[in-house]
Amino acid sequence: xxxxxxxxxxxxxxxxxxxxxxxxxxxxRLLIEALFDAAAGHSTAEDLAAEVQARAxxxxxxxxxxxxxxxxxxxxxxxxxLGHGPATYQLASFAHAHFICEVCGSRFDAxxxxxxxxxxxxxxxxxxxxxxxxxxILGHCHDCELRAR
Amino acid sequence: xxxxxxxxxxxxxxxxxxxxxxxxxxxxRLLIEALFDAAAGHSTAEDLAAEVQARAxxxxxxxxxxxxxxxxxxxxxxxxxLGHGPATYQLASFAHAHFICEVCGSRFDAxxxxxxxxxxxxxxxxxxxxxxxxxxILGHCHDCELRAR
DNA sequence: GTGCTTGCAAACGTTTTGCAGACTC
DNA sequence: GAGTCTGCAAAACGTTTGCAAGCAC
Numbered sequence: 094x095x096x097x098x099x100x101x102x103x104x105x106x107x108x109x110x111x112x113x114x115x116x117x118x119x120x121x122r123l124l125i126e127a128l129f130d131a132a133a134g135h136s137t138a139e140d141l142a143a144e145v146q147a148r149a150x151x152x153x154x155x156x157x158x159x160x161x162x163x164x165x166x167x168x169x170x171x172x173x174x175l176g177h178g179p180a181t182y183q184l185a186s187f188a189h190a191h192f193i194c195e196v197c198g199s200r201f202d203a204x205x206x207x208x209x210x211x212x213x214x215x216x217x218x219x220x221x222x223x224x225x226x227x228x229x230i231l232g233h234c235h236d237c238e239l240r241a242r
Numbered sequence: 243x244x245x246x247x248x249x250x251x252x253x254x255x256x257x258x259x260x261x262x263x264x265x266x267x268x269x270x271r272l273l274i275e276a277l278f279d280a281a282a283g284h285s286t287a288e289d290l291a292a293e294v295q296a297r298a299x300x301x302x303x304x305x306x307x308x309x310x311x312x313x314x315x316x317x318x319x320x321x322x323x324l325g326h327g328p329a330t331y332q333l334a335s336f337a338h339a340h341f342i343c344e345v346c347g348s349r350f351d352a353x354x355x356x357x358x359x360x361x362x363x364x365x366x367x368x369x370x371x372x373x374x375x376x377x378x379i380l381g382h383c384h385d386c387e388l389r390a391r
Numbered sequence: 392g393t394g395c396t397t398g399c400a401a402a403c404g405t406t407t408t409g410c411a412g413a414c415t416c
Numbered sequence: 417g418a419g420t421c422t423g424c425a426a427a428a429c430g431t432t433t434g435c436a437a438g439c440a441c
Contacts, residue, residue: 116395116440153398158431174377179430192370201368210359219350220384221341231376235369265415265420302423307406328405
């Protein structure tokens with residue numbers, strides 16, 4: 094399983110950005126702040142844009158996407174697909190796996206520990222290193238499973 | 243883990259379709275034949291459309307989507323997301339899990355057996371019944387993992 | 392001043408939908 | 417004949433891109 098860069102603060106990330114030859118702009122600072130505010134949350138690009146636009150209304154959604162892409166390239170942000178619909182973005186240090194109910198859409202955050210066995214089997218049998226964070230595992234939650242009977 | 247309806251033949255499915263009040267049309271027959279031809283394959287809606295159009299050129303892609311949706315409702319077809327890009331469709335009786343390399347895109351088909359441990363843990367800890375087929379597990383294949391070092 | 396970054400508009404790829412006509416039963 | 421299914425065109429959705437102007441360094 095993969096690990097992301099651990100960034101402790103907004104300034105850490107801005108410093109990293111500068112080190113890599115990037116510029117520190119208002120939209121970037123606000124975006125990174127929004128990611129820290131969301132912390133364990135699951136924000137779409139649109140959510141983050143709304144957060145940023147509350148303070149800088151002219152920041153365009155395409156700028157959010159471009160900056161998220163850049164932050165992923167630096168390894169401080171990851172995105173996750175929770176099912177159909179938009180991807181969600183979070184700080185790499187907060188990445189974790191998800192189970193999503195296909196019926197009601199409810200979400201269960203899961204510790205990586207649950208994937209240890211699968212990770213070992215995939216490696217042994219297929220030489221494959223899993224990243225359980227990038228796509229959610231779909232299925233049925235307890236209530237919807239009962240209701241289906 | 244969930245199981246789909248097992249349909250043995252094109253006629254089985256057409257019979258089921260009729261039982262449910264649906265009509266048997268050329269485009270539906272050809273689509274189901276294409277799904278049987280692909281069998282263990284991973285066909286996108288566009289692939290299937292091409293296959294159908296080889297014999298009935300006027301069948302529109304939207305008809306393919308509508309018919310795939312109907313066949314999913316009947317439980318004889320499922321779709322799978324192998325990563326970014328279009329979904330793939332297959333007969334429910336051929337459904338299986340996938341590992342996809344995020345770097346080179348190579349695909350590994352996996353027996354459900356690998357997911358037994360995860361299925362048990364998810365059920366015990368979260369009351370969640372996993373469907374390992376709907377979304378692929380992303381990660382890195384052996385070669386790309388080595389190359390990244 | 393160099394060149395990275397931005398807003399805007401337009402395009403992208405996949406999938407869905409509204410409609411009027413055509414077909415199955 | 418009733419009601420389902422179809423082709424077509426258009427829209428929807430999330431995301432990406434080309435461009436010229438604007439800004440950080």
